[in-house]
Amino acid sequence: MNKLYIAKGCEPLRMTLDLLNRINPLDGKNKNIAIGIKPNLVCASPAEEGATTHPEIVEGIIRYLFDKGFNNIKIIESSWVGDSTKRAYKVCGYEDISRRYNIPLIDLKDDDFIVKTYKGMSFKICKTVFDLDYLINVPLIKGHCQTKITCALKNLKGLIPDSEKRKFHTLGLHKPIAYLNAIIKQDLIIADAICPDPYFEEGGRPEKLNRIVAGFDPVLIDSYAAKVLGYKYNEIKYISIAHNENSGIPISNETEIVSIHDDYSDQLCDVEIVQKEKKYLNIVDEADACSACYSNLVSALKKLNESGITEKFADQICIGQAYRGYKGIIGVGNCTSCFEKYLPGCPPSVDGIIKFLSDVSGHDIKN
Ligand code: SF4
The missing domain is CATH 3.40.50.11440 (LarA, N-terminal domain)
Incomplete structure (x- = not known):
């Protein structure tokens, strides 16, 4: 084995x-x-x-x-x-x-x-x-x-x-x-x-x-x-x-x-990725989010980060099933439908999240 x-x-x-x-x-x-x-x-x-x-x-x-x-x-x-x-x-x-x-x-x-x-x-x-x-x-x-x-x-x-x-x-x-x-x-x-x-x-x-x-x-x-x-x-x-x-x-x-093809049997692993820090994820408050939902938010934030918009966020962005029925300020997905501002969808699309967060921040994303 x-x-x-x-x-x-x-x-x-x-x-x-x-x-x-x-x-x-x-x-x-x-x-x-x-x-x-x-x-x-x-x-x-x-x-x-x-x-x-x-x-x-x-x-x-x-x-x-x-x-x-x-x-x-x-x-x-x-x-x-x-x-x-x-x-x-x-x-x-x-x-x-x-x-x-x-x-x-x-x-x-x-x-x-x-x-x-x-x-x-x-x-x-x-x-x-x-x-x-x-x-x-x-x-x-x-x-x-x-x-x-x-x-x-x-x-x-x-x-x-x-x-x-x-x-x-x-x-x-x-x-x-x-x-x-x-x-x-x-x-x-x-x-x-x-x-x-x-x-x-x-x-x-x-x-x-x-x-x-x-x-x-x-x-x-x-x-x-x-x-x-x-x-x-x-x-x-x-x-x-x-x-x-x-x-x-x-x-x-x-x-x-x-x-199978060449000899490196004395090594456990001859390649290692260096994971990059993703500081922009600190503005996300995730609790029991589905992978598709969370992943779409991360992809949207990556794009917004390239345009400098994530730095302008004062409020946390909440996502996940644990927010069902709870009140909050900014939410992504149907699970946050009781929030002051939320984006419907289950899960919402990457483009939808980019537009929503750009509108919420008051800054347009530069393409
Ligand atoms: S909105 Fe839908 S996809 Fe997103 S966390 Fe809730 S149940 Fe999952």
């Missing part, structure tokens, strides 16, 4: 095939098992933007599975709150894969759910998950504006209904993410770090890391991801909780790194 397989390069299809041929993960399995491939299609944005899984990686997995005689395969996903999974499948190149290989694309937003409980916390989980015999998780190694990073553990959040995603945010994200992983076991992880955005979940600032990382342990993969993105794994609360809940073991000097 304590092994990471790393392929370096910029040809995702070939790298994926090389990884799988080396690992041979389904050796001995019945050829009729139901296999689910879960990419990260958080929003309808092509992989080059750094938010979504490269379709060539999923294509490589399908080709490998076909080659080994496995044909009962589906791609499963539910994009974040406010975005359409079907649009993401189309924009991200998955409709094309589905057509060429005759693989169904399942939009889990249309699925029923089953309730499961772990340590007193109940979870609605999409029914399709329980029809699978083998789950291949294909996340990105990527930044996240609330949890700092997202990779294998958090990618399972795409297997729950939107109402449950909102609930996760009211529970602070970390514990429910870790507990969800105690319920759903992932059989294989192939993590995309070709050109992820190291800062934000919705992409737009891709960095060429040119690697794909594979393994069987989500805690190990995520602690590697944390290291690549410039954090210690124990700075990411849900990784530590998942470790304590026996979902895996973090990276250490004991971890064996298997390099």
Whole structure:
């Protein structure tokens, strides 16, 4: 288990095939098992933007599975709150894969759910998950504006209904993410770090890391991801909780790194992003905000910051489900509808937030 397989390069299809041929993960399995491939299609944005899984990686997995005689395969996903999974499948190149290989694309937003409980916390989980015999998780190694990073553990959040995603945010994200992983076991992880955005979940600032990382342990993969993105794994609360809940073991000097294409096996991690400080986020008061909502606010503030508008704000900007029913001054999203000035939307768009905050501050943004 304590092994990471790393392929370096910029040809995702070939790298994926090389990884799988080396690992041979389904050796001995019945050829009729139901296999689910879960990419990260958080929003309808092509992989080059750094938010979504490269379709060539999923294509490589399908080709490998076909080659080994496995044909009962589906791609499963539910994009974040406010975005359409079907649009993401189309924009991200998955409709094309589905057509060429005759693989169904399942939009889990249309699925029923089953309730499961772990340590007193109940979870609605999409029914399709329980029809699978083998789950291949294909996340990105990527930044996240609330949890700092997202990779294998958090990618399972795409297997729950939107109402449950909102609930996760009211529970602070970390514990429910870790507990969800105690319920759903992932059989294989192939993590995309070709050109992820190291800062934000919705992409737009891709960095060429040119690697794909594979393994069987989500805690190990995520602690590697944390290291690549410039954090210690124990700075990411849900990784530590998942470790304590026996979902895996973090990276250490004991971890064996298997390099597929060149020899750097004596190094745990040969690339580390330096995270930049984002002072303009100090004007945000976030409490249980959904990722899409918070991420749109962060993107809007980044733009406003470039125009010097964020420095002119005297009041905090509030966002999140914890503000429902509370009075305040400036709020973003339907959850702040009792505020003196608030922007409707669930979530509001980046452009809408830019216009709203420009109006509130009394300054026009320079394009
Ligand atoms: S308005 Fe509230 S419920 Fe809607 S996306 Fe924003 S935080 Fe979530």
